[in-house]
Amino acid sequence: MSLSNTDNPVFQLARSANPAMFLVGLSGGIASGKSTVVSILREMGCAVIDADVLARQVVQRGTPAYNQIVYHFGEEVLLQNGELDREKLGSIIFSDPEKRGLLNSITHPPIRRGMLRETLWYFFLGYRYVILDIPLLFESRNTTRYMKHTVLVYCDPQTQVERLIRRSGLSRDDTMKRLASQLPLDSKLPLADHVINNSGDRDSTRRQVLQLYARLETSLSYLPVRVAAVTLTTGLLALMWTLFRRFWH
Ligand SMILES: CC(C)(COP(=O)(O)OP(=O)(O)OC[C@H]1O[C@@H](n2cnc3c(N)ncnc32)[C@H](O)[C@@H]1O)[C@@H](O)C(=O)NCCC(=O)NCCS
Ligand SMILES: Nc1ncnc2c1ncn2[C@@H]1O[C@H](COP(=O)(O)OP(=O)(O)OP(=O)(O)O)[C@@H](O)[C@H]1O
Numbered sequence: 001m002s003l004s005n006t007d008n009p010v011f012q013l014a015r016s017a018n019p020a021m022f023l024v025g026l027s028g029g030i031a032s033g034k035s036t037v038v039s040i041l042r043e044m045g046c047a048v049i050d051a052d053v054l055a056r057q058v059v060q061r062g063t064p065a066y067n068q069i070v071y072h073f074g075e076e077v078l079l080q081n082g083e084l085d086r087e088k089l090g091s092i093i094f095s096d097p098e099k100r101g102l103l104n105s106i107t108h109p110p111i112r113r114g115m116l117r118e119t120l121w122y123f124f125l126g127y128r129y130v131i132l133d134i135p136l137l138f139e140s141r142n143t144t145r146y147m148k149h150t151v152l153v154y155c156d157p158q159t160q161v162e163r164l165i166r167r168s169g170l171s172r173d174d175t176m177k178r179l180a181s182q183l184p185l186d187s188k189l190p191l192a193d194h195v196i197n198n199s200g201d202r203d204s205t206r207r208q209v210l211q212l213y214a215r216l217e218t219s220l221s222y223l224p225v226r227v228a229a230v231t232l233t234t235g236l237l238a239l240m241w242t243l244f245r246r247f248w249h
Pocket of ligand 2: 028029030031032033034035036037052135163164167198199200201202205
């Protein structure tokens with residue numbers, strides 16, 4: 001997903017310049033294990049926002065995105081009860097980059113707004129960092145700019161294909177099309193600050209996630225120092241300004 005709105009004040013606030021909060025971008029590829037990793041982080045009490053969940057909410061029946069999808073893709077992408085036929089829509093957009101671009105242009109703006117809303121909410125609840133689970137994070141350089149840390153949930157290509165087929169029951173052909181709609185996981189490796197290798201068993205993944213959690217928590221210890229530094233600098237500037245005004249006249 002592209003978070004290309006660089007003027008967005010909430011994400012600007014949450015960038016590394018903000019001493020009170022930071023964002024962690026977590027990504028991977030289809031079936032690489034993002035949800036598995038996220039469920040461990042949630043167990044540890046982390047605040048996580050899942051773009052796939054928001055992607056489902058914003059296309060519920062009657063929403064503006066739903067209406068636009070029906071307008072552009074026709075009623076053949078609806079189930080009998082009027083809801084979106086996700087399998088059908090998936091089979092269309094994963095074989096046609098132009099239609100995928102169209103669906104992205106309809107769904108990404110409301111997903112982005114949902115992420116902003118939830119980020120703000122966690123900020124007001126007092127969380128010092130929020131983990132954003134965004135499947136297409138590394139596909140957009142604009143999005144990674146807002147993250148203090150980026151995490152790649154990796155698994156080797158063969159394991160990824162096997163897990164995707166086992167989970168979704170897709171044919172090998174459809175599986176390959178879905179994989180081709182994203183950057184290969186290997187090319188995302190140099191882009192990430194932290195890598196969780198989920199090619200092995202769940203215990204091995206859990207151990208790595210706990211290490212990541214410890215590192216994120218350690219980052220927090222710098223926050224009070226930064227708050228103090230920013231307060232001190234602001235105070236000094238205010239003092240200099242007052243003195244300047246008093247002695248200049
Ligand atoms: C095409 C849709 C209807 C298929 O639904 P389905 O229930 O089969 O899959 P689900 O939503 O659970 O997505 C599974 C995975 O597919 C991949 N994926 C989904 N959409 C895209 C996309 N536009 N481009 C590349 N990969 C995608 C992601 O890795 C995601 O984790 C759905 O994925 C969708 O609405 N996609 C557009 C919104 C989007 O970009 N979502 C990704 C998060 S921002
Ligand atoms: N270490 C593991 N060992 C065995 N199976 C695993 C492991 N990690 C994940 N799986 C299985 O692989 C599948 C994909 O995992 P998961 O749902 O966590 O991936 P994902 O990246 O969130 O997928 P997507 O975003 O595409 O829905 C699931 O069926 C999950 O149970």
